[in-house]
Amino acid sequence: MAKPILTIKKLTKKYGANVIFHDIDLVVNEGDTIVIIGPSGTGKSTLLRCINLLTCADEGQIWLDDLEITAKGCDEDRVRQHIGMVFQNFLLFNHLTALDNVMLGLTRVKHMKPDEARQKALRELERVGLSDRADHYPGQLSGGQQQRVAIARALAMDPRIMLFDEPTSALDPELIGEVLEVMRKLALEGMTMLVVTHEMGFAREVADRIVFLEKGSVVEEGSPDDLFYHPKNERTREFLWKITELYGKKEKEN
């Protein structure tokens, strides 16, 4: 039986009276790529931030492997080392070169020796196809390259799971492909991934399961085939139709 890496039970997040999402249940097994889709404002990003403990959930529990990370007294810095996160706006450290961006966590969090950290950082940059950009600063890189450095930075920590928060939404259309390609490769290598995205092509091709989130709850969950070709819920059908209409055109143009 597949081993669950991430288990979410009855997770609820509110801002005052405003419920962002409620009673979310989700299991991510080792090696799985789960894609979360849904209209904007349905709490997809907040869900990822809760998993990474960047935001506190109000109710419910999250386990990383066998550790309940929502438990009181849980060392959040330690938990975050094991959860890689890639943001919509890359969020590279602007004053550091690509190499130093990747190295920082290794030397300052994992306390690796500089030489060892450098070797590992170079390997991670190679993995995302950017060894030749190691000494470039973020301001000297394209958006797509910046996002790949951000992926390398997260990978360098050897995370148990990678969270992607709309990693291609801030990119020009011609730069989306290179980032998706890296993510596709990661999925094939067996990385456990939880991806929020509007890239339906990626979802259909790479996802083991797709979760459709709307108005703060899971409407439908299943394999790409189920959701794209036999959606049970009317809302899923509508959303997918709308978004493939919109993005399908763009994909054809490319």
Add this chain to the structure above:
Amino acid sequence: MTGWLELFQRYLPEFIKGAGVTLELTAVGLSIGFFLGLALAVARVYAPRWLKALAIGYIELFRGTPLLVQLFLIYYGLPSMGVTLSQTLSAFLALGLNSAAYQAEYLRGAIQAIGTSQMTAGRAIGLSRWKTIWYIILPQALRLVIPAWSNEPISLLKTTAIVFLIAVQDLMAKAKRAAADTYDPVGSYLAVAVVYLVMVFIMNWGLKYLEKKTRIPGFEMESKKV
């Protein structure tokens, strides 16, 4: 004019001595002000509420009262509380404590401009809050602050002139002495004005160099001409 040049030449060695004291006051005041100001700025943005309130109180107090009053309170007031400081030490302390309040505000602005997103990025790879501040936020904030902060050394250099009032032998004190000796106050003060101007000019040049030297490649701080 030749008379003035003569005066300038005659008193130049004294002026240079005074300028040395002025530069020392500026350097020490700026350093105390920088480290204290940095601590205040970080406290103002990241500290728990009570410490934040303390930092704000300090800043408002020292920006809200004249430096001269602060200097007199330290030099004439502290002895009544059993603390007697020399003239120079009083001057260092007053300039440093006062400058800290201003530098704290420059630095706070820069720290806030770096924003919470860099904090998020740091925390996301497992850095603690303080490590993120130290390795991510401050290196960027300190670069960003330079253009605005450059006002402070220049302003402080000239502000040091008030310390002649507690008989510190700075450039201003030398001017006063020259004025009394030569019965030519205009000539004397004009002469030290020139010395101040030269010092500010050199300092300005140094600050521009610092700004250029610390610029992050590809990350333009000055907006390009549109």
